[in-house]
Amino acid sequence: MKILLIEDNQDHRELIEEYCSHAFGNDCDILSFDKLKSGLDALDTTSFDIALIDLSLPDSCAEDTELALENLDTHIPIIVLTSLNDEMLGQNLIQKGAQDFLPKDSLNSALLHRIINYSIERKKGQFSLEQRAIDQQTFCISLSHDFKAPIRNISQLTKILKSRLEEKNSFEEGDNLLFSKIDERLSTMNRLIDGLYNYILTEELHPAPDNSVDLNNIISELEQLLTNVNGKNVTIKYGELPVIKGNDTQIYLLLQNILENAIKFCRVDPVIIITSKSDESSTFSGLFRHKITISDNGIGIDKQYLKDVFNPFRKLHSDSDYPGSGLGLSVVERIIYNHGGKIWIDSDKNKGTSITLAFP
Structure with missing residues (x-):
């Protein structure tokens, strides 16, 4: 030693x-x-x-x-x-x-022996976590750049091939359908890469607790972004929302995922209602000061599957019905835990979904 x-x-x-x-x-x-x-x-x-x-x-x-x-x-x-x-x-x-x-x-000798050995093991664990963080950060960069480059290349090549076939009038029955399927598969791969990127990134990022995050500004930005999606007229109703402590990028991603899910899993024009409750004495739900509830009029979730919705890659619907990576709510859960918060989900099939976020 x-x-x-x-x-x-x-x-x-x-x-x-x-x-x-x-x-x-x-x-x-x-x-x-x-x-x-x-x-x-x-x-x-x-x-x-x-x-x-x-x-x-x-x-x-x-x-x-x-x-x-x-x-x-x-x-x-x-x-x-x-x-x-x-x-x-x-x-x-x-x-x-x-x-x-x-x-x-x-x-004393015994205390010193124990504390020194524990400290050495803790430092080894910390070093291992730091190396893992570096590896995952590198993988994130690779996902967003190296993985997407060949997908973009395939997309460009298929467009060139389609254009040449059209010029030669060489299209046969069903060729357009095949090209559409290629485009769909490439879109699926891009969604999966984006989902993985966000999932891994939220594990490495931690909130800056001294940052003030105005939820009104974030919802206002998302409202402009999501007002018309896939031909649906989206209505987002909300009153005055609180200012919380955290990482604004992560909170934006959290709310974006929830709102996009509410829009996607809706067969009619989506109506999303956001309500909040704040308690300065932090008496409700333990030490949580702010509760935000986001309710929608979507297709809902059968109660037997509620326990599974936060599992990575867990999808309750086929890609043909509702395309996605199956990582959206996993990202949401990670972000809320990064902020020392808690998430509840209440839903029933064909009766919409309510997601409650609690922040310290």
Whole structure:
């Protein structure tokens, strides 16, 4: 176990070194520094299993050390040592990149052994998740570019082929139908790629909780976009909606998916009613402050299938009846959970659907 220790108090340093030696025995190699800069320089140039860093040092006050840890780019897990037994301080340090914090007056060999091992495992898990995020981000880019390029190419080639056949009067019975089927399949592939892109992207994105998102502006934009879809006259009715905290791009995508579903799964001109309820004391539904309900006059969902509608690729209808990727509501569910919210769906066959979104 190779340990970096940054601690300026000699008594504390000797005690921590002793605890580490007892905890890990002969398999313990400790490199100690009494200043933050020299310790972090060593962190850049030397391989360690763990770093134990005092919060207040001769060349760095507590606030400066916190800032340095926040800006630190390292795969080495960090445990902050402090003379203050302050839970809020500890939570703040962990949010800024530390794996854990230890009040010095609580230290002993057994605790140090356990916390160090746990921190190393947590950092490995965090690194693995970060790598997965990078891989999925790369896949998202590939979906939106590399996967769609050959589809566009096929579409262009079929148009050229169709044009040449028309010029030569070489069309035979049924050829137009075949070209229509090719176009339909290409559209299906594009929808599937778009659905997958949004599904994967919403797993990687997290809301910015300090952003104010005005739902009135989003619904107004979507209303202009969706007023006339596939020859249907769409009516969207809503009163004053709340301003919530979150990621405006994700909230837009969430509401777009719900409204497009309400329009698609409707045999008549769609009428969508959006209502809201806010409680400043957050007394309803646990800690949820805002509830938004979106109701439609569509074909509804048989109650036996309600539990399945959020499953990826779960489609209750054939593509010929209602084309889609089967990922819309999965994206909706991910976004609402990203925002610490909850979603309910109430529906019955031929009686429309109501979706309620609850936000903190």
